Amino acid sequence: MDKHEIFAKSTIEDCRIIELMRNTHRNGALSVIENNEDIPFTTKRIYYLYDIPGDAERGGHAHCDNQSLIIAVSGCFTVTLNDGKATKSFILNRPYKALYVPAGLWREINEFSSGSVCLVLTSEIYSEDDYVRDYDEFLHLTEAKRK
Numbered sequence: 579m580d581k582h583e584i585f586a587k588s589t590i591e592d593c594r595i596i597e598l599m600r601n602t603h604r605n606g607a608l609s610v611i612e613n614n615e616d617i618p619f620t621t622k623r624i625y626y627l628y629d630i631p632g633d634a635e636r637g638g639h640a641h642c643d644n645q646s647l648i649i650a651v652s653g654c655f656t657v658t659l660n661d662g663k664a665t666k667s668f669i670l671n672r673p674y675k676a677l678y679v680p681a682g683l684w685r686e687i688n689e690f691s692s693g694s695v696c697l698v699l700t701s702e703i704y705s706e707d708d709y710v711r712d713y714d715e716f717l718h719l720t721e722a723k724r725k
């Protein structure tokens with residue numbers, strides 16, 4: 579699918595919370611993510627945000643191809659997704675609740691609690707070419723939805 583098709587079709591109805599398996603034990607809990615089983619893509623990259631100031635605003639971009647799974651492995655933060663027509667916010671505050679984010683959605687991440695860690699699994703390797711960082715360009719790419 580080309581970039582314009584992805585942005586014309588992407589919708590916040592396609593993002594969802596995926597509840598991960600939890601193995602709980604008196605010595606601690608364990609959660610697992612298996613490619614194409616628990617999540618709808620094959621993970622090519624993992625990154626994580628940490629040492630995040632409480633007033634930080636992360637994100638501020640959309641991806642053309644890259645799908646993500648976002649998890650608050652520690653603490654709490656808010657992810658707001660926007661498909662050009664509608665927005666939806668998710669408070670992530672459990673390490674077993676993962677947010678699946680398809681391509682083509684604008685994301686903002688903020689309201690980080692102290693010591694929070696934001697883990698992100700992605701379907702693509704890092705490429706700056708995959709980013710749309712200009713909000714006006716995003717609005718242009720999603721224009722068809724607002725007609």
Ligand code: TYD
Pocket residue numbers: 623625627635636637638639704
């Ligand atoms: P960015 O994706 O904008 O972070 P966030 O969405 O969390 O605010 O990336 C921040 C910087 O880090 C940017 O200069 C690109 C760089 N970066 C990499 O080099 N590799 C990566 O895998 C990622 C995600 C970012």
